Structure formats: C-alpha cells, structure tokens
Amino acid sequence: MEISAELQRQQRSLWRHRMRQVQAFCIDLLLLTLMLLMVEFLVVAFSGRRGPTGLLVTPEEILDLLHYGWAVSGAAFLALLWGLGSNVLGTSPGRALVLGVPEREGHPPWTRTLRGWFIALMVELTVFTGWLITEVQLVTFLTQFSKATDIVRGLLHPSSSVLHQGLVLLVQTIFLAFMATAFAIPVAFCLSFLAARNLTRDTFLLRSAYTLVRAGMNFTRAVEPLVWALIFISWVGIGPFAGVLALWVHSVAALVKLYSEQIENIDHGPVDAITATGASHLQVLRYGVVPQVIPPFLSFTIYRWDINVRMSTIIGFVGGGGIGYILKPRVDLGQWGEVGTLVLLIAATVWCMDILSAKIRERIV
C-alpha cells in the first residue's frame, strides 16, 4: 500500500514534467513562428513588390500574403531542433521560462547565449514590423501641427454656454460611477471568497466553484465596458442606468480579481487559530479572513470608483448617460469651445477624485 502510493506519486510527477515539456515546446513554437513570419513580412515590405492595385503593397496586403503554414512547420522543426540540441545550443526560451535553466549552464551574460541573441532579435523584429503595420509617419507628425490648431484654440478658449448643462451631467457622472461601484461591492465581496485558491481547495464543490467563478470573471473583464454599455442600452434603453449596469458588471469582475488576490495573500495564522477553536467555516471567514482584507478591499473599492468616473465619460459617448453624452455631438460638429469646457470639467473632476482617493487609501492601509 505504501509502495503503490509512492509509485502513484512518481507517476504524477512524471506526468507533470511531461506537461511542462509540452508547454515549453508550445512557447518555443510560438516564438519561432512569429520570428519567421516577421522576417518574411520585412523581406516582402522592402522588396518593392507591387500589390493588386499596382501600387506598393500595403502592410495589410502583406499580412494576407504571408505563408503561415510554412512558418509553423519551419518553426516546429526549429523548436524540435533546439529542444533536442539544447546541450550544444543552450536552453531554449520556452524551456527557460517553464522549466528553468539547468545549473550546469551557469549564468553567462546574454550575449553569450543563443537564447539571448534570439530574444534581442525578436525585440528588433517586433519594433520594425510594428513600425510598418501601424504606419508610423514621423515626418507628418512633426510638420503638420497647424492642422490641429483650431481644436487647440477651442480647448484653450472654453465657451460658457455649455457650462450649466455640463455641471448637471457631471453630477450625474459621479453618481453613475458611485452607484456602479456600490452595487458591485456586495456581489464582488461574496464571489471573491470563491475565487481565492487558498479557500477553495477542500471539496470538489468548492474547486468547481473556483474554476467557474474565475472563468466567468475573466470573460466579463475581457469584454470592454463600452461593449457592456451597448448591450445594456438595448436592454434598458439609453440613459444613465445603462451606464450604471455596464460599469457595474465590469467593476464586479475587476474587484473580484483584486479582492481574491488579497485573500490569497492573507496570513494563515489567524485562520488556523480560529479553526482550532472549533469555529464553523463562516466564523473562520469572519474572524480569520475578513479583518485582514477589509483595509485593502476599501482601498481597491475607492480606486475603482475613481476609475469608474473616468470610464463613465466614454460610456456616455454611446448613450450610457453622464457628461460624455453631450460631449460626443459637439466633437462631431467641431464645436471646440464647448468641447473645451466639458473636457476641463472632466479633467478637474478626475484630478480631484485622484487626489481624494489617494489620500483616503493612504489613511486606510
């Protein structure tokens, strides 16, 4: 019985090692594929080739031309080669990341390892490729400022005609952000305990809840608040409540992440001590966990309110209420004086919130 347990343990650790090797290979494969593609991209871009329109090929057209299949196969070959020949070539980046660099390689400077050169090359390739893909035009940037002077002049001479309406909507913006944050607190608080690894190890049910909550929150956070706003606008109609809901959903997801990370970092001493008194799970949470996480939770929550105020201006652009709602048409019509007023109002608010939240958070922790 002892022996079989030992055997099982060995098999498990062997399995884990295999999985890590696969991970390392995948990372190498990805990096090498990217390298080959970027090299091809640059070669085509500088070859002076003409596209279907007869003009020089545009970056988008080059992306269509690239040989993706060949790049992956080539990269797979190279990654295998690097993995097998690691005695001569040194540890590959993927293996260094996942499995670590073996002791026998010591700590040579990066210029003495293939890995170092490879990474340096990747950085340079990325910068060059990025330059072309994003169509950076330094000369235009430096010489054509005059085209934007109208806007700048307008911003510097704010018009007072929109001041009253702006102030009213500013109040709405702040409350909108506040309500989104306030609604998010209880939901995020409860979910964060299920999203903390250290509290969800014991039973299958808890482990499943952890996976579920984590996955759900990662997804929710990945969807931009602007998209949430569009969803809720069609759900509850244009207006500040749609904005509240959009920011609420996003805040819950963001707060769960921050809260649960705090829970994972607690000192387990008090948890042990309270458990040892015969307390129930809820009591252990209340006495062993909650007192430790309250100050950081408060601090994150205020920070979140601060972020929500900023975000609610953008939410207003698409009809989610708040000051952004009257900003958008004035931008479209080029009424730069009024835009200037509104931008100044927003800037002043964000600035105040920033200082206030920093001060409060300083006090709490």
Added chain:
Amino acid sequence: MNRSNAAVDVGSSSSTEAVRVEGLTKVFPNGVRALSGIDLTVRQGEFLVIIGLSGSGKSTLLRCLNRLIDPSEGRAWIFGDEITATAGADLRAMRAEVAMIFQQFNLVKRHTVISNVLSGALGRSPLWSSLFLRFSEEEKAQAQAYLDRVGLGDRAGSRADALSGGQQQRVAIARALMQKPRLVLADEPVASLDPALRHSVMRHIEALNREEGMTVLCTLHDIDLIERYASRVVALRDGRLVYEGKPTSFDAVTFRQIYGEDAVMAGSATD
C-alpha cells in the same frame, strides 16, 4: 519539583487517557515525510514536552491532533474519541475541546484584545450573533476575567497588534482559557519571545495544567524550561519518536541521540 499529575499510575485505563496516537504518518503532497509511524499515549493531566530539531515534525504532530493537518495514515484519539475518523460538526465539537497556542500568537490583529479572547468561545456561540461580533454579557464578563488573570485587564479595548509579543501570547492564553478545553497544544509558545519574558508566559501555561487540570502538549527548545515545566519529555527526529523519559534523566548521551552528533549540551538547545 512537585508534580500534580492526575494520573501517574502506569496501568491506566483508557478513561484517563487524553491522547492516543497509533502509527501516525504524514507525507506532504510534495513528498516530504514529516511523520513516520508515531505511537504515543498521553494521560490526562500530563505536561508533555515535545522536543526535536527544527523540521523534525513537532508542529505536524500537534496539528494532526486537532486536524489542522490531515494525517496520511494512522489514527488518533482525543479523550477516547477518534478524531481521525471524524468530520463536519462532530470534528468542530472535538476541536472545541482542544485549544492551540502558536509561536506567532495568531491573534486577529485588527480586532480588540477582548474580541480576540471572545473568539475562543466561537465553537459554542450561536452562528449569527457571532458573525456580527456579538457575544452575551456573561461571555464578555468571563473574557474580562480571563484577561485580568493573565494581567492584561486594562488592555481589553486595545487593538491586538498594539501589544508586545509577550502580551499578545498572554491574550492567546486567555483565548485558550475562554475555549474551556481539556487539552492544550502549545507549539513553541515562547520561541519568538525575549528570553526574559519566557517564564512569565510559561507560568500561565503551567497554570492551565495545574489549576485548570488541562492536559498540555508543548514543544520547547530550552533545556531550563524543559526541566522546569515538563512532567514527561518525548523527542522527535526525522518524524520518528526517538526518546521518551523524565525531564531530569536528560544527559549528554540522550541529548546527542536527539539533536545529532554535532550538538553541544549548553543552557539551551535551540536549533
């Protein structure tokens, strides 16, 4: 020194047994074998001191006894009930009988001193009121009395982390008193305290044993403390029980047997 052990007769029946451990083994998930087949019996009223180098498995043994750690194999009985075969509410009821004192005190730092003492009663207080930090007047009076007893009556309203190490450990002892346990597990209760304060804390733990009749299992490092407080000593080495005897029969040979050939028997045996 005069010992007031409730049960010194050797052929004691199981009714005077506080702790019995059979074949207790703990292998951690990372493969570390912290305990290997420990057999041990502790009679009610004993002050058993467990010694051994750091990493020899002392904490693991104590934590298996109240199931803060689940042993891999073996069984353990607390006052005749098998704690290794218990779960849920029954396990919590058994834990309430066993108080624990930690090297790092493990108080709820942001709560008041009295609230920390009251938390010792969580095992028997109603769930909802305890979640709102509410306790009965009777319990509060009791907690205050225990604080007076450890000499901290005037600090009841202070935040726990405003107290010094020695004071915090005395609060932890008051919390243990509040729990009204029959067994106390003390894991290096004085190891992080100034040597000058060690006796002041140890005397309170001794009082749990002598005046309250609680059985105490305590890990210690200092020879003088062992000789002064222990009614019996057992030693662990690499997760095995390697010595068992009276504190007075401690000599250089057994000392090396426990702590290894390099050890020198001086005033203290810290690692």
